[in-house]
Amino acid sequence: MTACNGTDMAGMSVNSFAALSLEPPLVLWSIRKESGSLKIFQEARHYAVNILSDNQVDLSNLFSKGDEDKFSKTGWFKGKLGAPLLRDVICTLECSLENTIDGGDHLILIGRVKHYTRYNGTPLLFYQGRYGVANDLSSIMNQTEAEKNASFTSKYNTHLSLLRRLHYVSHLVSSRFNTQRQELNISVAEFRIYSWLNSQAMSKQELQACIYLSQEEIKDALQEMENRNHLEYITNEKIHLTNSGREYAMFINQRVKSFEAKMIQNIDKKDLETALRVIDNLITQAKNA
Ligand SMILES: Cc1cc2nc3c(=O)[nH]c(=O)nc-3n(C[C@H](O)[C@H](O)[C@H](O)COP(=O)(O)O)c2cc1C
Known part of the structure; x- marks a missing residue:
């Protein structure tokens, strides 16, 4: 979300954005009342929605920081209503501020869409504490295995970037494993923590760096594991598994191994x-880049 009150500009990453009405065309999102950007969004009377593409994680991270001089670090231009529009996004909606509604610790900002522009691209999503892209579930579910493979290959074959392929396979494989994880009744965070701590003791910070989930999820997982007497804290703040x-x-690990064995059974050695x-x-290469 971006806005300009005439003198100052504000921009922040949000995922509370939603479509509200078609006639008239209204959208909404909510801003934390304590946000340093609130004043500018209220004064501006206009704001722009910039839908990021799947290769703009860095931009999303930049716009989720407080004091940073965000606009000097990315391309933008002034939109028709005065709000800055970010370059290379896949869609912009320029809105007038129609109404605000109290929403607990957030303020809901309803906007009326005045102008919009759409480009090609895949939108960046944020769910379960991490970035991702959406897969077309309904069409995938109605296809046979062979059709799925054929459509995936023809759709992505030539220009699909390596990154997209890696995302896609990681998403598919982990969602197949989810059924097993649910049977074990453990969260994604617990699952990952058990795997990492199985081989070494680690601090919370070290876990955070390799688990790619929010601090909250990791904290809850550690608490659950401690309740089961599966964790203990040793000196220098390292956490390790009890017997x-x-x-x-x-x-x-056994479950993972047999799942993997099934998954790769038809792949040539x-x-x-x-x-x-x-x-x-x-x-x-990525580590050293
Ligand atoms: C993926 C993502 C989604 C976010 N969604 C919201 C949101 O819906 N509302 C909000 O107030 N902050 C949201 N934030 C946090 C703001 O981006 C962040 O607090 C803000 O940019 C910090 O600057 P400020 O506090 O000065 O406004 C989100 C952050 C990320 C990374």
């Missing part, structure tokens, strides 16, 4: 070795 925690982690080598190579 029963380690046993449980091994049990989960040589192809698999090559794929693993390429992935390891990519990890090393």
Whole structure:
């Protein structure tokens, strides 16, 4: 969301945006009452919605910071109603501020869409504490396995970036594993923490860096695991699994292994070795980039 009150500009990443009405064309989003940007959004009387594309995670992160001089670090231009419009986004909606409604610790800002522009691209999503892209579930569900493969290959074959392929496969494989995880009655965060702590003791910060989930989710997971007596804190703030925690982690590991074995059963052994080598190579390159 971006706005300008005549002198100052404000911009912030939000995911509370929603369509509200077609006739008249209204949209809404909510802003934290304590946000440093609230005053500008109220004074401006206009705001712009900038829908980010899947390669704009950095931009989203930039606009989720408080004091940063965000607009000097990215391309933008002044829109018809005065709000700054970000470059290379996939859609912009320029809105007049129609109404505001109290919403607890947030203020709901209803906007009337006055102008819009749409470009091609895949929207960036944020769910369960991480970024992602949407998959077309209804069309995928109505297809046979062969059709799925064919449509995936023809749709993505030529220009699908490596990153999109990696996203897609990671999303598909982990959603297949979700059924098993739900049977175990553990959260995604717990699942990942058991796997990491199984091999080493780690601090909360170290876990945060490799688990890619929100602090809140990690905190809740650690609490659950502590209640099960699966965790203990050793000196220098490292967390490690207790004996029963380690046993449980091994049990989960077995489930993962048999799931993976089924998943790869039809892949040629040589192809698999090559794929693993390429992935390891990519990890090393990305780490050193
Ligand atoms: C993916 C994502 C979604 C967010 N959604 C909202 C939101 O709906 N409303 C909100 O007030 N803040 C939201 N935030 C947080 C704001 O971006 C952040 O608090 C703000 O940019 C910080 O600057 P400020 O406090 O000066 O406004 C979100 C952040 C991210 C990364």
